[in-house]
Amino acid sequence: MKFLVTGAGGQLGREWTDYLQLKGMNFTAYNSSDLDITNKVQLNTVIGEEKPDVVINCAAYTKVDDAEENTLMASKINSGAVEELALICKEKGAILVHYSTDYVFSGTEEDQKRLPNGYKEDQEGSPINVYGSTKKEGETAIKSSGCNYLIIRVSWLCGKHGNNFVKTMLRLGKERDTLTIVNDQYGSPSFCANVVENTMVLLEQSKNGVFHVTSSGLITWFDLAKEIFNLKGLSVNTLAVSSSEFPTKAKRPSFSKLNTDKIATIDGIKIESWKEGLKKLIEQLDQ
Numbered sequence: 001m002k003f004l005v006t007g008a009g010g011q012l013g014r015e016w017t018d019y020l021q022l023k024g025m026n027f028t029a030y031n032s033s034d035l036d037i038t039n040k041v042q043l044n045t046v047i048g049e050e051k052p053d054v055v056i057n058c059a060a061y062t063k064v065d066d067a068e069e070n071t072l073m074a075s076k077i078n079s080g081a082v083e084e085l086a087l088i089c090k091e092k093g094a095i096l097v098h099y100s101t102d103y104v105f106s107g108t109e110e111d112q113k114r115l116p117n118g119y120k121e122d123q124e125g126s127p128i129n130v131y132g133s134t135k136k137e138g139e140t141a142i143k144s145s146g147c148n149y150l151i152i153r154v155s156w157l158c159g160k161h162g163n164n165f166v167k168t169m170l171r172l173g174k175e176r177d178t179l180t181i182v183n184d185q186y187g188s189p190s191f192c193a194n195v196v197e198n199t200m201v202l203l204e205q206s207k208n209g210v211f212h213v214t215s216s217g218l219i220t221w222f223d224l225a226k227e228i229f230n231l232k233g234l235s236v237n238t239l240a241v242s243s244s245e246f247p248t249k250a251k252r253p254s255f256s257k258l259n260t261d262k263i264a265t266i267d268g269i270k271i272e273s274w275k276e277g278l279k280k281l282i283e284q285l286d287q
C-alpha cells in the first residue's frame with residue numbers, strides 16, 4: 001500500500017511521516033511548499049505521478065482566530081481544495097483520509113446536558129466559527145464526491161511536533177509562577193500518535209465513513225494544564241478563569257466532546273484515557 005501525505009510539515013503530518021518511516025512503509029510526504037493543495041494543477045500532477053493507494057490529508061488552515069478575517073483563504077484550503085482532492089481520489093481510485101474537528105459542532109451548554117457522552121458521528125454539525133464552518137464544508141464535499149473516504153474528527157490535537165497546548169504549558173510552566181487557564185470549555189485531547197495508530201487500524205480493516213478519534217474522559221483546559229504540571233513536577237499556581245476573561249476573535253464551543261462509541265467496537269482500536277495519552281506524550285517529549 002502506497003501512502004501520500006499532504007501538509008507533512010504540520011503536527012499531525014510529521015507524526016504520520018515518523019510512523020510510516022518507522023514501519024518501513026511505502027510513502028511520499030509533501031509539505032506546503034512542495035505541494036499546495038489549493039493548486040489544482042499541482043495536485044493532479046503529483047497524485048497522477050505518485051499513484052498512491054491512500055492520500056492522508058493533514059493540510060489545513062488551522063488558525064482558528066485568523067480564519068474569522070481570512071475567511072476566503074480558510075475556505076479555499078479547508079473546503080475548496082478538499083473537494084478537489086476528493087474528486088481526484090475518486091478519479092484515481094485512491095482512498096482519502098481526511099481530518100476534521102470537534103469545532104463542526106456548536107457545543108452549547110444545552111448539548112452538554114443532552115449529550116453527556118459527546119457528539120456522535122452522525123449528529124448534524126452547526127459550527128459557531130469560520131474555521132468550523134469551512135471544515136464542515138470540507139466534510140460535505142468529500143461525502144458528495146463519491147470517493148472512498150475516512151473522515152476522522154479529532155479534538156484538542158496534541159503531539160510531539162509543532163505547536164499545541166501541552167507544549168505551550170510546558171514552556172510557560174517553566175517561565176512563570178502563576179498561570180490563568182480557561183475552565184469552562186469541556187472536551188478531551190486527541191493525541192497524534194494514537195490518532196495515527198487508530199487511523200491505520202481503520203484503513204487495514206477497509207472501513208469508510210466518519211469516525212471520532214479522541215481520548216476518554218471529559219475535562220477542561222484547566223484540568224489538562226494541572227495534570228501537565230503534576231506530571232512534570234512543576235509548582236505553578238494555577239487560576240481557573242472563564243473564557244470571557246480571554247476574549248478571542250473566534251467563539252469556541254463550551255462543550256466539544258466527541259463520542260467514541262463507534263470506534264470502540266472495532267478490533268484493534270485503542271482508546272486511551274486522557275491521562276494515559278498525556279503521560280505518553282510527555283514521555284515522548286522528554287526523550
Ligand SMILES: NC(=O)c1ccc[n+]([C@@H]2O[C@H](COP(=O)([O-])OP(=O)(O)OC[C@H]3O[C@@H](n4cnc5c(N)ncnc54)[C@H](OP(=O)(O)O)[C@@H]3O)[C@@H](O)[C@H]2O)c1
Pocket residue numbers: 006007008009010011012013031032033035036037038057058059060061062077099100101102135154155156157158162163
Ligand atoms: N490542532 C488542533 O487542535 C486540531 C483540532 C481538531 C482538528 N484538527 C485538524 O487536524 C488536522 C491536522 O491539524 P494540525 O494540528 O496538524 O495542523 P497544523 O500543525 O497547523 O498543520 C497544518 C499543515 O497544513 C499545511 N498547509 C496549510 N495550507 C496548505 C496548503 N494550501 N497546501 C498544503 N499544505 C498546507 C501547513 O503548512 P504551513 O505551516 O507551511 O502553512 C501545516 O503544515 C487538520 O485537519 C485540523 O483541522 C486540529
